Amino acid sequence: MATIQSPETLEVHPDVALVERAREGDTAAFEQLVRQYDRKIFRIANHITQNREDAEDIVQDAFLKAYQKLHQFQGNSKFYTWLVRIAVNESLMRLRKRRNAKTVSMDEDVQTEEGSIPRDFADWTPDPEQQFGQSELAEILKKTINGLPPGFRTVFTLRDVENLSTEETAEALGLSVPAVKSRLLRARLQLRERLSRYFKQKTLSKGLAMKDGKKK
Amino acid sequence: MTEYFDGEVSEQLGVEINAHLAVCEHCEVVVNTTRQTIQVYRDQQVYELSEPLRERMLASIMEKCKKIRCK
Numbered sequence: 001m002a003t004i005q006s007p008e009t010l011e012v013h014p015d016v017a018l019v020e021r022a023r024e025g026d027t028a029a030f031e032q033l034v035r036q037y038d039r040k041i042f043r044i045a046n047h048i049t050q051n052r053e054d055a056e057d058i059v060q061d062a063f064l065k066a067y068q069k070l071h072q073f074q075g076n077s078k079f080y081t082w083l084v085r086i087a088v089n090e091s092l093m094r095l096r097k098r099r100n101a102k103t104v105s106m107d108e109d110v111q112t113e114e115g116s117i118p119r120d121f122a123d124w125t126p127d128p129e130q131q132f133g134q135s136e137l138a139e140i141l142k143k144t145i146n147g148l149p150p151g152f153r154t155v156f157t158l159r160d161v162e163n164l165s166t167e168e169t170a171e172a173l174g175l176s177v178p179a180v181k182s183r184l185l186r187a188r189l190q191l192r193e194r195l196s197r198y199f200k201q202k203t204l205s206k207g208l209a210m211k212d213g214k215k216k
Numbered sequence: 217m218t219e220y221f222d223g224e225v226s227e228q229l230g231v232e233i234n235a236h237l238a239v240c241e242h243c244e245v246v247v248n249t250t251r252q253t254i255q256v257y258r259d260q261q262v263y264e265l266s267e268p269l270r271e272r273m274l275a276s277i278m279e280k281c282k283k284i285r286c287k
Contacts, residue, residue, distance in 0.1 A: 034278070038273065064281065123249070129256060161257050161261075163258075182218075188250050189246075191253045
């Protein structure tokens with residue numbers, strides 16, 4: 001089909017055609033979208049809820065909801081960003097149910113200044129990832145990120161783990177760009193502070209590591 | 217600082233920050249270990265979906281989708 005393209009025409013994301021086909025009833029096209037993003041959605045849901053079973057349910061619910069709402073997808077954002085928004089909302093809802101709390105939202109605990117001012121200035125071992133076994137390291141990382149308020153760990157997950165841009169993160173979370181930047185900085189600093197407990201260089205005395213394990 | 221970590225500061229500001237880091241050990245440690253924090257979470261995908269579970273979930277999603285009339 002011949003179309004006149006203006007020089008400003010942006011490259012069309014390949015998902016647009018898949019969404020269009022899925023809307024017309026082509027389930028294979030939707031399956032392709034699921035395969036493209038299921039792992040990412042699973043990681044995001046897991047990071048937010050810190051619960052594997054919830055994350056499994058969220059993946060299924062988020063894709064089903066997306067399928068049911070495909071006609072509402074405007075196409076002025078990426079399909080993935082739109083899907084992330086659905087998954088984040090589902091995740092926060094699950095978290096709220098599990099905690100039996102009225103409010104678990106992106107705004108929770110954002111007033112806290114905890115960890116915003118660095119306190120630990122010890123350098124880390126050159127390669128902390130080699131210091132621990134794979135499963136031990138995974139536990140440390142999970143435990144550490146779980147200590148952050150949901151609003152902070154969600155921003156960190158989208159921006160730093162899943163590599164969404166600041167603008168995409170803002171769009172997916174319904175936050176302003178400055179709010180994303182502010183939360184991201186605080187999330188990064190809080191995680192750094194908490195990880196320092198595990199990764200900082202042990203004080204060495206004449207080449208011998210101290211064994212008393214005293215904490216400050 | 218978010219912009220600095222993401223390489224989004226102006227050249228001039230980047231030079232100024234780097235000059236400060238060269239003489240301030242505390243700030244240098246904070247910047248380096250914050251970078252390591254981001255990297256370790258990026259490297260270690262702590263929540264991976266196993267293939268069998270993935271296939272089961274996909275089958276369940278697609279089965280339900282086929283039952284729903286896409287409006």
